[in-house]
Amino acid sequence: MSDVPESVRLSKRMAELGLCSRREADEYIEQGWVTVDGIVVDVLGSRVLPHQKIVLDKRAEAAQTQRVTILINKPIGYVSGQAEQGFKPASLLVRPENRYVGDRSGIEFTRRHLNGLAPAGRLDIDSTGLLVLTQDGRVAKALIGDDSKIEKEYLVRVEGTLSDEGLKLLNHGLSLDGKVLRPAKVSWQNEDQLRFVLREGKKRQIRRMCELVGIKVIGLKRIRIGRVPLSDLPMGQWRFLGPHEKF
DSSP states (O other): OOOOOOOHHHHHHHHHTTTTOOHHHHHHHTTTTTETTTEEETOOOOOOOTSSOOEEEEHHHHHHTTOEEEEEEEEEEEEESSSSSEEGGGGGGGGGBOOOOOOOOOOOOOGGGGTTTSSSOOOTOOOEEEEEEEHHHHHHHHHSHHHHHHEEEEEEEEEEEEOHHHHHHHHTTOEEEEEOOOOOEEEEEEEEEEEEEEEEEOTHHHHHHHHHHHOOEEEEEEEEEEEEETTTTOOOOOOEOTTTOOO
């Protein structure tokens, strides 16, 4: 077997290094804002070796700093991403009149902040709480990349009887879609509400987990992503992620 390292697409390598998303990488390459070992590479599809040094031009860094991340307290009835089956996307809530008066980011809202704004993770139509929309591929990768370790915390109102064994299984031991779930932190918040802390986000994961142990979710609210809490952000309102905040 050869020990010679294989080349990979430059855009893929840039995303792996956390420099930007693959979409952003293609944009920067076309602009001539990427150098490999000190040489400008402006051809899409170019390939690099793992040891080669990739540097972003200051213009690319400036473009990244202008990209915003928005936090919404999503109400029931809105979908996370594109409109579907007659339901509205949560991005429609990002209007000046819905901005939280306690937003301390210092960012002045403009229409360009809506361009390329995409959800970094899903929140079901019948769930509420913290939803992240971002223009920044680095944020999206950190939150929903395959190797993301960022915690998401939920308060989950349930009905039915949960045994001690069922609670243990919620913490670790369940499988969905043929794959064993990562260990979670699940505990009672009060007599009818559970607290879930997950490091992954499969479709309707918490509801399906609860079904597997014989209980039913009747209310679900996400209250934290990483180090960023929902806090006192009112339902249906939004704010910018401040420059001092990190997930």
